[in-house]
Amino acid sequence: MSETESDTYGLMAEFETPEELLEAAKLAYGKGYRTMDAYSPLPIHGLAAAIGFHRTNLPILTFILALTGAIVGYGMQYWIQVIDFPVNIGGRPLHSGPMFIPVTFELTILFAAVGTFVGLWIRNGLPMPYHPVFNVAGFERASQDRFFLCIESADPLFDAEGTRSFLGGLNPVEVSTVDQ
Amino acid sequence: MSESSTSTRQQYTPPPPELGPGQTSHTSITEKITSIVLTPHTPYQWFIVVLIGLMLVGLLQVSIAYLLYEGIGIWGLNVPVGWGFAIIHFVWWIGIGHAGTLISAILLLFRQKWRTSINRSAEAMTIFAVMCAGMFPLIHTGRPWLAAYWLFPYPNSMAVWPQFRSPLIWDVFAVSTYFTVSLVFWFLGMVPDLASFRDRAKHRVTRVIYGVLAMGWRGSAVHWERYEMTSLMLAGLATPLVLSVHSVISLDFSVSILPGWHTTIFPPYFVAGAIYAGFAMVLLLLIPIRRLYGLQDFITLRHLENMAKVMLTAGLIVAYGYFMEQFIAWYSASVYEGFMMQNRMFGEYGSFYWALILCNIAIPQFLWSKRVRRNTVWLMFISFVISVGMWLERFVIVITSLHADFMPSSWDMFYPTFWDWATYAGTIGFFLFAFFLFVRGMPVIAAHEIRTLLPFGKKEK
Numbered sequence: 269m270s271e272t273e274s275d276t277y278g279l280m281a282e283f284e285t286p287e288e289l290l291e292a293a294k295l296a297y298g299k300g301y302r303t304m305d306a307y308s309p310l311p312i313h314g315l316a317a318a319i320g321f322h323r324t325n326l327p328i329l330t331f332i333l334a335l336t337g338a339i340v341g342y343g344m345q346y347w348i349q350v351i352d353f354p355v356n357i358g359g360r361p362l363h364s365g366p367m368f369i370p371v372t373f374e375l376t377i378l379f380a381a382v383g384t385f386v387g388l389w390i391r392n393g394l395p396m397p398y399h400p401v402f403n404v405a406g407f408e409r410a411s412q413d414r415f416f417l418c419i420e421s422a423d424p425l426f427d428a429e430g431t432r433s434f435l436g437g438l439n440p441v442e443v444s445t446v447d448q
Numbered sequence: 449m450s451e452s453s454t455s456t457r458q459q460y461t462p463p464p465p466e467l468g469p470g471q472t473s474h475t476s477i478t479e480k481i482t483s484i485v486l487t488p489h490t491p492y493q494w495f496i497v498v499l500i501g502l503m504l505v506g507l508l509q510v511s512i513a514y515l516l517y518e519g520i521g522i523w524g525l526n527v528p529v530g531w532g533f534a535i536i537h538f539v540w541w542i543g544i545g546h547a548g549t550l551i552s553a554i555l556l557l558f559r560q561k562w563r564t565s566i567n568r569s570a571e572a573m574t575i576f577a578v579m580c581a582g583m584f585p586l587i588h589t590g591r592p593w594l595a596a597y598w599l600f601p602y603p604n605s606m607a608v609w610p611q612f613r614s615p616l617i618w619d620v621f622a623v624s625t626y627f628t629v630s631l632v633f634w635f636l637g638m639v640p641d642l643a644s645f646r647d648r649a650k651h652r653v654t655r656v657i658y659g660v661l662a663m664g665w666r667g668s669a670v671h672w673e674r675y676e677m678t679s680l681m682l683a684g685l686a687t688p689l690v691l692s693v694h695s696v697i698s699l700d701f702s703v704s705i706l707p708g709w710h711t712t713i714f715p716p717y718f719v720a721g722a723i724y725a726g727f728a729m730v731l732l733l734l735i736p737i738r739r740l741y742g743l744q745d746f747i748t749l750r751h752l753e754n755m756a757k758v759m760l761t762a763g764l765i766v767a768y769g770y771f772m773e774q775f776i777a778w779y780s781a782s783v784y785e786g787f788m789m790q791n792r793m794f795g796e797y798g799s800f801y802w803a804l805i806l807c808n809i810a811i812p813q814f815l816w817s818k819r820v821r822r823n824t825v826w827l828m829f830i831s832f833v834i835s836v837g838m839w840l841e842r843f844v845i846v847i848t849s850l851h852a853d854f855m856p857s858s859w860d861m862f863y864p865t866f867w868d869w870a871t872y873a874g875t876i877g878f879f880l881f882a883f884f885l886f887v888r889g890m891p892v893i894a895a896h897e898i899r900t901l902l903p904f905g906k907k908e909k
Contacts, residue, residue: 286904293669306669309474309644310899316673324674330681348601348609357613370618370696377689378625381682385632388678392671395663402666408647410667411640413474 277400277448278304278420279431280407281440286312289415292438293318296419299434303423307401307416309409326391330384337379341372404444418446466562467901468745474899481641481895482648484741490888493740498884504877511871512587520590522867529850529862534588536842537872539697540725541581541879542623543718543838546690547726548574549630552637553686556679562754564897565746568641569737570730571634572890576882577729578627580875585619587871615699622696629689633682636675639665641891694722701845707788708849711776717769724762724808725838727755728831735824735831737887746893749822756821759834763812766841770809784854792848796861801844807837 283289286308293306297318306315316322345368349355354362389395401407401418410416417438419431435443471477515522525532548570555563589595597604598611599620610617643665646658665671695715702714731752738747777789792801811833820826852859886892 307667308669308672309478309640309667310896311672311676312669312904315669319669321670321673324677326674326677327681330685334685344601345612349612353607353609355611357611360613364613367613370615370692370699371612371621373692374618374621374625374689374696377685377692378621378628381629381632381685381689384678384681384685385636388636388674389663391674392668394665394671395660397659397664399664399666407666411643411647411665412478 275448276421276428277403277446278418278422278426279428279435280401280404280416280418280444280446281435281438282406282409282442282444283415283417283438283440286310286315286415288439289417290315290318292417292435292440295438296417296434300425301419301423301431303426304417304419307407307410307418309411309413309415324391326384326387329387330380333383333387334376334380336383337376338372340379341375342368345371400446400448403447406442406444414441465901466564466748466750467898468748470745471898472902474902477895477898477902478644478648480743480745481891481893481898482645484887484892485645485889486648486650486654491740494884494888497880501877501879501881501884504874505881507870508583508874508878511867511874512583514867515587515590515871516592520588522865524862524864524868526860526862528853528858528860529847531846531850532862533864533868533872534584535700536839536846537875538581538584538588539718539842540839541577541584541875542626542697543694543722543725544729544835545574545577545581545626545630545726546694546719546722547730548572548577549626549633549686549690550723550726551730552633553683553690556683557687560754561901562751564901565743565748565893566730566734566751566755567897568634568637568890568894569734569887569892570726571630571637572883572886573726573730573733574630575627575634576879576886578623578630579882580879582623582627583875584871585623615696615703618696619700622693626689626693629682629686633679633686636678636682637894637897638891639663640667640675640896641894643667644895645891691719694719706849706853707782707784708773708792708845711773713769713772713776717766717772720762720765720769721838721841724759724766724834727759727762728834728838731755731759731827731831732835733883735828737892739824741887741892743893746898752824752827753818753821756815756827756830759831760812760815763808763815763834767809770805788849788852791852792844795848795852797844797848797851800840801848804837804840804844807833807840811837 281292283292289306289308290312293304293315296304297320302320304319306312306319308315346363349364349368350362401410401416404416406414407416417435417440419426419435425431432443471480523532523534548567551563551570552567555567585599586592586595596602597606597608599617601610610620612618639662642658642662646655646662649655649658695718698714698718701709702711704710734747735752738744774789777785780786792798812830814820814826814830820830847862851862
């Protein structure tokens, strides 16, 4: 019996090796599917590109945060030592730029690193305790030793029987329906 | 121009693979690494080490409590030696922590695939070493609750701020940043492996705990892409960070005017020393653990040999540092510098200096031999000797320069007390305790990185 499309999140094909998954992803992209995702226990070079994902923005975030950290670090020290509570220490200039560098540097790194880390999880949408793909029997092997390709029902070319037979043709271990 | 025979030339043999012959599939890798944690059977040796660690933690608690109650007079400090074991151990522990970041970050940037089986444990070692190190600045003032306002720039009721021109404040920022970034990097690396634990856990409580920690990781290719980029960014950030942290710590000494301290060689010399001590500690930890849990396929002799080579290199840089100190003491023609060097070698603490030369320069030269580098007993012995040697180095630097400085009227001896040693032993116990808890509950080896070592078919790089 065919289920209504709103009950189905998509169709999932399970593979045994990363090469098969990569091949399958390329074929699926070639066929015109765009709303899909691949799941693997290790990062596979070229897989994200094969399903149509290019270039993450995270490095730009890192750079912006680093700049922020530098400005905050230097600015804080400048404000403290020159404006708020200037103290004459051995006649040294209040605005002792070179001496401000270490703290500025550390704050640059701190902001950039912690911010990128937080940015990663936000961009990935994690923590997300529930996701439809976890409903698939055997999906727990996605973090261990099996490789999955999921074509989502939101894709314009998605068709319950057509997509299922296409996936079957890629020689998977199994094709499963992913319930919402 | 062709050479005729190969009889005088050695055949090129490629280095052995980074993964041992027993690991042939993603399944075996996952099973081996998760089996250390997801099992009701804990080896008895684990209990012994944790028990010893716990007892020493008790000693640490007593030492700190007594210190806060009685004051820093319970330590051997006096005038002129106002900095004693606290700073020695602070520097010793931070130095040890540097190997973890080097293995994770710097070796990642150099694309050294052999780092994948040792980086997780090394990062954990860094976290716990920095925790141990951080205890000393926190307690060494004797009344740490008073010290908050001069360490951290927070608006306080006295409207005063820290003195940002001081390396002691740079230390605060450097070590805090180092700890935070290391923690972040360590946790980042564990998330996909925690997902493996979540998926293999048999009991509901275990599954929930790892599920929460894994944050719902499902291995999506898009997530992996961002994840790899983040690892790369963090590695790129952590590399200058680790070089800066120990440099800043060495500046604690160099910006002073004491002979023996006021030298520009300290930043690179300390960083090299940190790498030296850190790799020694990594070997000291990993050789028993690999034996106990049967991880020889992951941490192969090749890995141990590579670590030994890095250790030897760092040791040679440290030896160069020692030689330079001697040279400059003579070349500077400064009577104070010259006396400092004389006193180090032939003064009341002279035996420590010669022990230092033995431990840090003489004995590690055995690492030139391939047979020694591939022998775990030798490596354990040499690593232990190097750890002691690096302790001696910090002792020699701190104590000999302080106890006999410019004015003979200020000279005095420093003798450590029981509480000096007890606090140190306590931190060692804390370190062991924390590390073995990590081994029991967290992924010791970065399984998702090891999986990338398996041969991948016809893929284009």
